[in-house]
Amino acid sequence: MAVPDPDDLEFARAFVAANHWTYAVTYAKSAPHEYVVRDKLSPALKSDYDRFARLIVAVGHIENFYRQARPYWVLDGWKYWWMENIINRDDNSRVYGEQVASRTNTDKPINDFDRMAADWDTRVPPLVKPAEAVMVQAALEPDSDRGILDVGCGTGSLIRLLKPRPSGYLGVDPSSGMCNVHVFKHPAHRVAALTLAEYAMHPAAHPWTTVAALNGAASYLTPDEVEIASELADENLYLMFFGPTMTPPVPYNHDGLAAALELPGIEKRELGRWTLIARSSRLC
Ligand SMILES: C[S@@+](CC[C@H](N)C(=O)[O-])C[C@H]1O[C@@H](n2cnc3c(N)ncnc32)[C@H](O)[C@@H]1O
DSSP, X not given: OOBOOHHHHHHHHHHHHHSOOEEOGGGTTTSOOEEEEGGGSOHHHHHHHHHHHHHHHHHOEEEEETTEEEEEXXXXXXXXXXXXXXXXXXOSOOOBSOOOOOOOOOOSBOOHHHHHGGGHHHHSOOSSOHHHHHHHHHHHGGGGGGOEEEEXXXXXXXXXXXXXXXXXXXXXXXXXHHHHHHHHHOTTSEEEOOOHHHHHHSTTOOOEEEEXXXXXXXXXXXXXXXXXXXXXXXXXXXXXXXXXXXXXXXXXXXXXXXXXXXXXTOEEEEETTEEEEEEOGGGO
């Protein structure tokens, strides 16, 4: 889990105390738990509910409930999980079914991406507009089945666009919140809660046919990571940086783009609102 701030913990404990947790009688034998229903809360508590739900996703770990993998946050002996209009908790004494979920834990302090992960797909305006999506698909799709490293994978927009086979895919992203949502949406596709630099140090790291950082993920890479991305890309490198007209929700600096422009054999393209730095036979 990403490590919550003291403020988050204070808020979460106050939320737990302020609510009445209803015992789920119909699940008493099969899966005992208690719950709070958002629709029944006052407006003030509804906004606290939303913050608590975002925290569960931001700092939780992945666990399976039978075949469903989702984030769970263990706080003061209770295990909390979020199901849209309901937040549930149980006494953290059971697991259900085989536990084969990806590990999305980090020991890093909670960051802006963690906090936005739960509603990244709905709150952040679509990062790739339909016309841009067609351009990204045209650039990447034919390669996507031959091994793709999705750098800064977020909640998995590359999977929606390109539908890579699970066996030929790995997403890396240091935000455990983003990784949690990714696993919930695409349980068969592996993710690792690592920066690209941390992935490169891992004994299991290896080159990929394609290395892609979509929708501005490249803008968060350090110059060293830009070089790592280039080294890991056997055939195709696609680094999508925010273009000059874009104001992303999390600030970034421009060192990575400067480093990318120095890479040998690359081409710079404007791709809709984005700046694409690529090395690929497909773009020639
Ligand atoms: C703008 S989001 C893009 C997410 C996703 N690629 C998409 O298409 O929606 C940028 C992502 O880069 C991740 N990120 C930030 N620093 C990173 C790093 N050093 N290595 C890998 N990913 C990083 C963030 O956690 C975040 O999820």
